[in-house]
Amino acid sequence: GESVGLHLPTLSVQEGDNSIINCAYSNSASDYFIWYKQESGKGPQFIIDIRSNMDKRQGQRVTVLLNKTVKHLSLQIAATQPGDSAVYFCAETPSGGYNKLIFGAGTRLAVHP
Amino acid sequence: KAGVTQTPRYLIKTRGQQVTLSCSPISGHRSVSWYQQTPGQGLQFLFEYFSETQRNKGNFPGRFSGRQFSNSRSEMNVSTLELGDSALYLCASSLARGGSPLHFGNGTRLTVT
Numbered sequence: 640g641e642s643v644g645l646h647l648p649t650l651s652v653q654e655g656d657n658s659i660i661n662c663a664y665s666n667s668a669s670d671y672f673i674w675y676k677q678e679s680g681k682g683p684q685f686i687i688d689i690r691s692n693m694d695k696r697q698g699q700r701v702t703v704l705l706n707k708t709v710k711h712l713s714l715q716i717a718a719t720q721p722g723d724s725a726v727y728f729c730a731e732t733p734s735g736g737y738n739k740l741i742f743g744a745g746t747r748l749a750v751h752p
Numbered sequence: 753k754a755g756v757t758q759t760p761r762y763l764i765k766t767r768g769q770q771v772t773l774s775c776s777p778i779s780g781h782r783s784v785s786w787y788q789q790t791p792g793q794g795l796q797f798l799f800e801y802f803s804e805t806q807r808n809k810g811n812f813p814g815r816f817s818g819r820q821f822s823n824s825r826s827e828m829n830v831s832t833l834e835l836g837d838s839a840l841y842l843c844a845s846s847l848a849r850g851g852s853p854l855h856f857g858n859g860t861r862l863t864v865t
Binding site: 671673675680681682683684685688690728730732735736737738739740741742743744745 | 756783785787794795796797800807808810842844846849850851853854855856857858859
């Protein structure tokens with residue numbers, strides 16, 4: 640398949656464990672953040688978003704935490720499943736940047752049975 | 753609701769040629785953005801169109817251009833292709849300009865030989 644990134648950091652977890660993927664963003668003026676999941680041969684798939692006036696948001700099995708003080712974003716996946724194996728990207732939008740997303744380098748999540 | 757559709761899925765061109773890629777956004781989405789994805793540079797913003805006007809542009813040479821039609825469908829064009837233009841080109845659509853998630857297509861894989 641097509642390789643998204645050849646030398647991405649990899650997080651290996653056991654099926655059923657919780658996963659935490661971290662991201663440091665670059666611009667203190669960014670006001671909107673998104674997490675994406677990308678599987679081999681596919682485009683990025685939207686997981687969850689959060690605005691800068693929040694510090695936590697929950698979805699189905701996923702939680703995003705935002706720490707603006709240290710410009711840090713994390714994605715928590717509960718009860719990780721083999722189908723969660725993919726590359727995960729965080730993206731930020733600087734204030735006034737509209738749909739110009741700045742993506743992080745990505746983290747590969749490998750889920751082992 | 754159908755997702756973002758990109759055609760063609762794969763393209764092989766030679767240096768010096770030009771190429772046109774097509775994107776049909778999710779019905780009702782008026783913002784269309786284009787991104788380039790390579791293993792070395794990751795995901796990089798090319799440009800954004802809204803209401804047939806380019807609203808934002810990334811740091812790419814003028815060989816990269818695009819347009820949006822009245823039905824929100826978009827095309828991007830790359831002229832005088834270089835080997836370094838080989839990449840996955842992703843189109844994303846969004847309901848609004850900023851503050852709402854971008855939804856990506858599966859991309860066009862361009863190979864320049």
